[in-house]
Amino acid sequence: MPKPNTSTLPLRLDHSRSLWRSRLGSALRTSLACVLVGVATLYSPTTVRRHLHFPAFSYMTAVLVVGDASSLGGSARSAACASYGILLGLLPAMLTFYSIRPEGVSAATTAVAVAVSSFVVAASDPPGLITTRIALGQVVIVYVTAYKETGRVKPVVLHPVPVAASTAVGAAAAVLALVFPYPKLACYQVKEKTNLYIEMTKERVRVLVNAFCADSSISRSASEYQAKSLAAACKKFLQNIKLLQGSVHWERPPLKFLPRPCNVPWERLEAIGMPLKGMEIALASITSSSSAPTKAVDQQLKEDLVSLSSLISTKLKDISNFPPERKGKAEAYKAFLHSSPTIPQDLQCLPSLFFLFCTRLLLDNVVDGGGAMNPLPNPGHDYNKITPDRTEPYAAKAPKTMLRAVNMSTERVVAASKCSLTLGLAVFFGVLFSKDDGYWSGLTAAIAFAPRRGGATFGPASARAHGTALGSVYGVLGSFVSQSLMEVRLLALLPWVVFTSFLRRSRMYGPAGALGATISAAIILGRRNYGPPMVFAIERLTETYIGLCCSLSVELLLQPARASTLARKELSRSLHVIREWLQSTTSPPAESRDREKQLREAADRLHKLIEEAAAEPNFWFLPFPAASYGKLHGSLAKMVDLVFFLAQSMEFLPMEVQEAIKVDLEHFKEMVDASVKCFEEVVQVESLEEMEKELQNTSSTSYDIELGRSPPRDGKEECEKIVASLLQHSREVMERLDENVGADVKDQLVLCLASIGFCIEGIMREIKETEKGILELIQSENPWCNINLYDIICRVKYRQCCQRRHLDAPRR
Template identity: 40%
Template sequence: MPTVNDRSNRSQAVWLSCLASGFRAALACTIVGLLTLYGPPSLRRQVAFPAFSYVTVILIVTDATLGDTLQGCWLALYATIQTVGPAILSLWLIGPARFTSSTTALAVALAAYVVALPEGTHLIAKRIALGQIVITYVIGFINGEHTEAVFHPMHVAASTAVGVLACVLALLLPYPRLACREVKQNSKQLAENVSERLKLYVKAFCAEDNTSALASISQAKSLAIGATKLFQNIKRYQESMKWERLPFRFLRSYYMNPVEKLQDLEIPLRGMEMAVSNSTLSYPVRLLNGDDQLLKEGLHGLEEHVCSIIMKQVNNCDNNPVSTVPESNAESVTKSLQTLQTSQLPTTTQDLPFYFFLFCMKLLHSKSLPKPTTSPTTTHVKDHVLVKKNNDEKLQNGLSFNWAMKVNTKRLVPAFKCSLSLGLAVLFGLLYSKENGFWSGLPVAISLASAREATFKVANVKAQGTVIGTVYGVLGCFLFERFLPIRFLSLLPWFVFTSFLRRSRMYGPAGGISAVIGAVLILGRKNFGPPSEFAIARIVETFIGLSCSIMVDLMFQPTRASTLAKAQLSKTLGTLHDCVDSMSLDHRDNNNNHNQADNLVENQKRLKMHVNELGRFIGEAEVEPNFWFLPFHSACYSKLLVSLTKMVDLLLFSAHSVRFLEQQSPNKIEASSKIDSDIELVKDIVGSSIKCFEEVTMVKSLAILEKELEKKNISYDVELGKSSSTNPNKVSDLDENAMEKIMSCYLQHSKEEIVGSKIQGGDGDEKESQLVLSLSALGFCMQSLIRETKQIEEGIKELVQWENPSSNINLVEISCKVHALYN
């Protein structure tokens, strides 16, 4: 388990991060306050909307680096160009005095549609542009004939510029917060995390009893959660690094990012966890024929070598990665690798986890080694590809006007949804209170999402965040009514507190940002009337805006997340069936002449995407209100997700094994054909069951299925599905003895393959050992695929029983009914 020291270090890191984020946000808001309250009169006249300056600060500076802020400068400029020009033209042609509540809402809706429609525009740019649209048109309508068609939009642009300037200064003072430094620090922590997990897995493998092994495994699982967070942090800061290259070229060394190499190491680490966690592995682990102590020494030596390579690659700051193994270590590493060589296949399936662990250990070692130096020609080609990739990324990040204005037909509905929700929010907000009408549209504008969200949860946390932020602002004004500087100082603890809110599961980014804005808009301004009255008006207007947003969301995405989760489960099972079907030792695919390993990897990537999408829908469905619907069976879906995730990893390990076997056995021989027949048998068992599960999950209700059968007068033969040859769920009839028999045949055929393909030469022993490990790893994967299929069967049964509580669930019978109805 994690030590007290580890927990203390993590807590300290979170505190420091929140303090730093809160300090810079408070500094940026203080700069805005100083400029808008104490700046030169000429500047204050231009910055007519300090509230939007604060909003701009919160949109850009929240947990930002200097790279984020520099990108925010460009995005704010791009958003201003998008909105100010058309706004000046509209106000000049129509005239602010002619606007009504309905025409103002229509103008806001049309302008919002134009902004939301392009696919390539960055989300921050869209939020700033939508906020500018609300301020420009609604306040133009409120001021009526006193609104100047040209200078009014320019004042909105000036207010945005002040917010952007404050963000840049806050990220530079007292020293710049660089994304490259954040990436380097997180990469170092990640390398330490990977090294520590490797040590724990080796320690568990070499443990003398189950208790010691379980303790190490538990600690490694805890570290794996931390590794996921570190990967997310690095990915989040990688985009910002690109914006720091130009002004900070002298820090070129910081841009060496080893995260891809570290991410490759995650795959064998997950395999090692599977091996040591396998129920059939008994401790202490014993070699079939060899010296146990020598094996452990070899594992520890290889572990130390891999850890040293990882740390050197992370700590290496020049552009030349570690390319060689130190001579002093070369001999010991070779000796360590030799201890892992074995020419004897496992005699029983209980030994497969042992060999799979050694396979993953060697895979980890090969992935940790640096790539060989490329030739100048190859380097030139890679540079050309890198430039093209960077240009493509720039296009996708709103750096090209041509791409940003490109319209995708899939964007029509989301753009119309954004337009309608913003237009309705402005309309009802103005009808309720003309003076404060823009506060109903502004929360909707600045919270535009790029993808589907949990509508009710997000609206709930936004409302709660707005209320608690507003209440804090009112209390601050009450306590420090005559001391404006102290009011700004009171923002610092609030920013720190909301930094924790943003990281919490309860509120998240949406609730945290709403809480920040709620307090800043009261504490950072003056001459807006009694704070309590303004607070009540703003809370009501925010409620109006959120209600309109919820209503439009329900109109355009009425399908519940739980329904989408079940549909995605069916798609995932279908993709899993295709993935399992592509497992083979045939060296070429007749359709596209690709290696079977390559086909398996491609299908595995598609499966991984579907599993990730399923996880997203499950997360949304868990926080979705039930109302009068059947409650979402979160526990069952979570179990299914765990099994599917394991199968994704197992299929990838199968691809690694198949690739090596393809390389070592280019010519098909009789023994290989026997192994292939064993693989086909496992594919048939797993594939048929997965197909059955897919068909069962596509049934919305058993009662509806029965009615359809009666309506069409269709009969079905359940007994036909019970025979071993036609049973669609073959894994249900497979007990431990039958599975043991299948795997024993596979091991026997693998032994014949080893004997029949003796490799001559100096490296023959090494290749033979790798052949043994690859065949053993493939056997472990097939055995584990069958076990996970059984777990999925139990989960599907539980899910169908949950949805049909009065029915007796028989998956084979349901599958037969589906076949009878649709075939």
């Protein structure tokens, strides 16, 4: 039995402590911001307190700003967004009050005014979600307050002042909470997380090399599991670093003589992580094939790999030096690949060579600062030259740009229309239920608004409703315990704010439920003179449910798309992006990188929609097949990584070598394109029953569906033939190389060609897994049918043929 590896224990402890300190610190600062709002609302001078009529909005602003910002720079940015939201929400209201006097307005007039102003706010596409929500909240409160004070003569300028003052108090409390007792600076957080990321990366390199050099499958599997755990932690650190680096420049005064913070760009850290992901893919392939890497690697090379991992760890310590020092790169290459590899005859040797390719790529990224291996010499050819037939003329790009702009404006108008109708209905029904507290329904709808939301409507609404109920119950209980002592109430609020701050990261409630729970308890415990707590809590809950019902109703009426439906469409779109990428494998590097970026973004969107659909209630619909979608996303994500390494390998090859393997690549592209096109068409079928009825209605035609049916080809056998042919052509081109070509260049050629073969084999394997996943998905949607995927493909093609015949009939 292998001994447990205790070398990663300090890293796990540092990671756990850092995570615990970060979350606890955020919770305590959120509670401090709420206490500051309570103190300002209850104990500030009378001249200030008489303008703070809306402490609930102060609490909401403080929680929004602190929750969205994890550093002083982030809070400053959020406070700036809140200030912009005040202007965006109040200026239209003041103009409206100048044209229409607020005295004598009705509920319908108030709802129409809120709808028009909210449309203006949402259509302006303000920067940041905090700006939008604060501006919409300002609109709701100003107009509902004017309706509540009907009959009172009041200067126009005094209507927005209490709302703006309450919002400013919340934003100021949030900034102060991130300053005291010491400032929580983003630059220090980035530095701390970067150091932890580098330490974990060094450990990942050591673990992966040990797994590759392991003599037994048990030791290799144990090391792989450790590497996956470290990779998950590194991914979280990288996401946090990416978010924090956007707040660093908000902490630095605009003075040129001050030194810039020495932080490593997250792009460089991400570039270092990609080769490690490739090494993990290679090890997984070695483990699944039950073959030891010793077939392609000798003992001397294993020793060189161990030495190289130590060298990479040493270079990672100095990664903060940017631009990096290139000293020691030549010596590292001399120590690497002590025995030169050759193009293998056996396909089982490809994972080992791909591991070596990723190791060398990692070395270049560490030494060159996120660069890649140097392109190979290409005498007689200019590889970087872009031929005219590969470039798209400006005249062809212009219509696409215009269409993209039209789609963007259409999407913005739809989102603004939904926001306008939602807030208008919420305010109308809210003031009908309670004239004094009618703005709660509008505020609930304003906080729930998310522009260009992907479709997860029921999940956040349900979490927000549950969180509001929990916070109201806690607030009522706290009010009964401390009926008249406001100091005790504020103390009772602290543990609840800490608890809800941790609740933000739970799957059940998330940010929406935690925000509702925090605000509901804060507005009951942090204010006075609102009547009996029980009555206020019941009215607050009722108004909240009015706002949520209006949001859901408008969402279902204007855009009745569930997250599961959007996940299905995004899956089809992702398959289409894969087909587009196939056309750019031999394109210029910049275009290939753009396609790879689009594919990665599509995979990320699919992952988010799968998570949203899994948390969405089913109601009368079939349960969402989360397991099937998870497998499909896993195959798609792995294809994205293989696409990256295939593009990297192609970029390093000279044109002469690319021409030698061009036929094999074209065969591979045709095979993948045919399969993915069929999958895309099958996924687009919404209902098999409707398609069957449509085919029965066109049965009078003489076209026989059986004519389009062909026995499926063995994808594994075809893939092996393609890879074997590619390796054979690679050996031939290697034999034709001039003797003057250095050994390092030949080694790089071998690794690149072997990497291309491995990526082709891996992509075809994931295509086969995608086929299984789609079959499982359709079978789960039609549990009482015996699904034959190839039969569905033939029927889809037959329906397309009938549709084309129907369109061509009038022309004839």
